[in-house]
Amino acid sequence: MRSDPIILAFDTSAAHCAAALLSGDRVIAARVEEMKKGQAERLFPLLEDILAEGGTAWSDLTRIGVGIGPGNFTGIRIAVSAARGLALSLNVPAIGVSTFQALTWDLPGDSVALVPAPQNRAYVQHMTAQGSEDPQLIQLEDIADLSLPAGLTWVGAGAEDIAPRMTGTATAPRAPLAEAIARIAARTDASTAPSPAPLYLRPADAAPPRDAPPQIVA
Known part of the structure; x- marks a missing residue:
């Protein structure tokens, strides 16, 4: 069993699925797959691949790092929802990291x-x-x-x-996006960090319906 903390970080805020696995200060697996759609279907298989490559089980994880945007509205929700679910099921902290923080890391x-x-x-x-x-x-x-x-x-x-x-x-950034997210998550005080939440700086592309909702007759 490893003594170093194991951090899994991932991001789907743009046209990609990106993930990195950090053991202590060492990246033991990382991958980026470019894709315009399909992140929801690909994210967990990609994470499974990353864990297998790093010789790590879900139960070995000590922390989750997740990209919170800004970026694609749906993509951000996919990653944040996944991080929250994993944190709950594994009983580990989830740390949200903005793309701004990741780009300027170090x-x-x-x-x-x-x-x-x-x-x-x-x-x-x-x-x-x-x-x-x-x-x-x-x-x-x-x-x-x-x-x-x-x-x-x-x-x-x-x-x-x-x-x-x-x-x-x-x-240029000092590290690829998912690696930077993992490194920032590793040094963040989990006791004071808020639950990951999407960072939206523009309205969602989807617009509400223009037709008025039907009346409900008692």
Whole structure:
């Protein structure tokens, strides 16, 4: 039996299923499968594959890490629901980690994380040593209107193009998404961490029906 904590982390907030298995400080299995749909059907078989590759059973897990977005509305719900269910059934903590946190994991100094959004937009969050500012959903052409200081490190989708315009520096994430989620989950105080919840920065694509509901006659 391993003495190191075992963290399983996964994310379906974009067009992928991503998972990583962390034993102490070592990644013992990781996988990313690109897919535009089908995450709900693929997630648990992928997790089973990851556990088998790492020689780990469900009962060995000490913590769950899950990506909470922002991103695809349905994909985020799939992962968060799975993490909550696993935490309950295995009696282990589940830690929600935003894509902003994962992108900026282990980066020195203040940074700005960029997550792609539909219709030429981006989710943006300024991360500082004192904490993070509220995330925003903006049009890419309006990014120069953000009131941000010069000299920041930019990371994520489009950082190479945007950073020079904002007098900053572009960099790559220090780790793949699921691995970063696992590492952040490992060092988070589970006693104070809230239950994972989706991070939505725009309304769901599904719209309510326009027709009025039928009257119920007693």
